[in-house]
Amino acid sequence: GAGVSQSPSNKVTEKGKDVELRCDPISGHTALYWYRQRLGQGLEFLIYFQGNSAPDKSGLPSDRFSAERTGESVSTLTIQRTQQEDSAVYLCASSSRLADYQETQYFGPGTRLLVL
Amino acid sequence: ELKVEQNPLFLSMQEGKNYTIYCNYSTTSDRLYWYRQDPGKSLESLFVLLSNGAVKQEGRLMASLDTKARLSTLHITAAVHDLSATYFCAVNDYKLSFGAGTTVTVRA
Numbered sequence: 001g002a003g004v005s006q007s008p009s010n011k012v013t014e015k016g017k018d019v020e021l022r023c024d025p026i027s028g029h030t031a032l033y034w035y036r037q038r039l040g041q042g043l044e045f046l047i048y049f050q051g052n053s054a055p056d057k058s059g060l061p062s063d064r065f066s067a068e069r070t071g072e073s074v075s076t077l078t079i080q081r082t083q084q085e086d087s088a089v090y091l092c093a094s095s096s097r098l099a100d101y102q103e104t105q106y107f108g109p110g111t112r113l114l115v116l
Numbered sequence: 117e118l119k120v121e122q123n124p125l126f127l128s129m130q131e132g133k134n135y136t137i138y139c140n141y142s143t144t145s146d147r148l149y150w151y152r153q154d155p156g157k158s159l160e161s162l163f164v165l166l167s168n169g170a171v172k173q174e175g176r177l178m179a180s181l182d183t184k185a186r187l188s189t190l191h192i193t194a195a196v197h198d199l200s201a202t203y204f205c206a207v208n209d210y211k212l213s214f215g216a217g218t219t220v221t222v223r224a
Contacts, residue, residue, distance in 0.1 A: 033211060042204060042214040043159075056211065091158060093212075104149065105212060107159040 002026075004108035006092050012114045013082055021077045021111045025094030032075050033093045033105060034067060043091065049075060082115045089113070118143050120207050122215035129195040129222045137190040137218045139205035148188045149206045150179050153217070159204065163190075195222045 005024045013019050025032050034046040045059040049069045060066070064082075069075040079086055089112050093105035119142040129135050139148070147166055151159040163172040165181035165188060172179050176199065178191045188205055202219045206212040 035212075042216045043206075043212070045211040045213070048211050059211070104161055104164055106161065107151075109158045 004092055004094050004106055006090075006108040006111050008111060009109065010112045010114075012116065014116055015084060016081055018078065018080045019082055019113065021079075021090050021113070023075045023077070023092030023094075023108060025073065025075070025092070026096075026106060028072075029094035029096050029106075030072050031095045031103070031105075032069060033095075034075070034077050035091045035093065036061075037089045037091060037110070039088070046077070046090075079113075082113075084115050087113055087115045118145075118207060118209050118213045120205060120213050120215040122205055122218050125216060125218060127218055127220045129192065129199070129220060131196060131222055131224050132194050135192045135195060135220075137192075137203055137205075137220075139188040139190070139215055141186050141188075141205075141207045141213075143207075143209070144183070144186075145207045145209065147208045148181050149208065149212065150188070150190055151204045151206065153202045153204065155201075162203075192220075197222045197224075 007022045032049040035043040037043050047067050048056045051072050052069045064080045067077045089110040091110045092108045095103040095105045121140045123138050149164055150162040152162050153159050163179040168183040170181045176193045181188045200222045202217045204214050204217045206214045
């Protein structure tokens with residue numbers, strides 16, 4: 001596709017349920033990033049993929065959060081036993097080069113997660 | 117830990133006047149990004165500043181980078197309504213570290 005796509009665009013869930021968020025990066029982009037944006041705040045880094053390996057998971061807030069990537073395409077971010085503080089917009093970004101981490105990151109539209 | 121600070125956090129602009137947003141960061145970096153975010157939307161890349169003294173301009177926006185001072189500025193010339201948005205700077209340490217954002221409102 002022309003840009004990064006994410007699904008669902010909105011998700012409302014009950015506390016304690018698991019949710020899965022999906023990201024389709026720009027075709028050919030080897031690097032993929034997940035960020036979280038709480039209401040009225042900047043972006044927090046969650047995890048970074050080079051291909052399908054994740055050299056940096058340092059931003060994941062707890063062990064309830066995990067992410068996977070299939071090859072150099074789709075990534076899923078899973079939140080288990082959701083809590084109200086998980087409510088946020090989850091943004092995915094991709095960039096084109098494996099070795100040059102300084103390439104511009106292009107962002108998807110985000111998934112707005114609300115935990116009741 | 118890399119820290120990125122923006123100020124002001126909120127900026128009410130009058131149409132036709134000039135304003136500047138400042139972005140300070142805490143470690144050496146030779147690449148700085150400016151993004152724009154409209155309400156309910158994702159981030160749109162505005163500028164990538166690659167080296168000390170870099171200056172980029174697009175329409176009424178001009179961004180500059182001083183790596184020695186660890187400072188970038190986003191200058192808005194003759195503000196117009198469609199510039200209302202939140203502007204983020206971000207520094208690349210393989211992942212992007214973002215400032216808190218500057219919410220800009222342009223009034224007549």
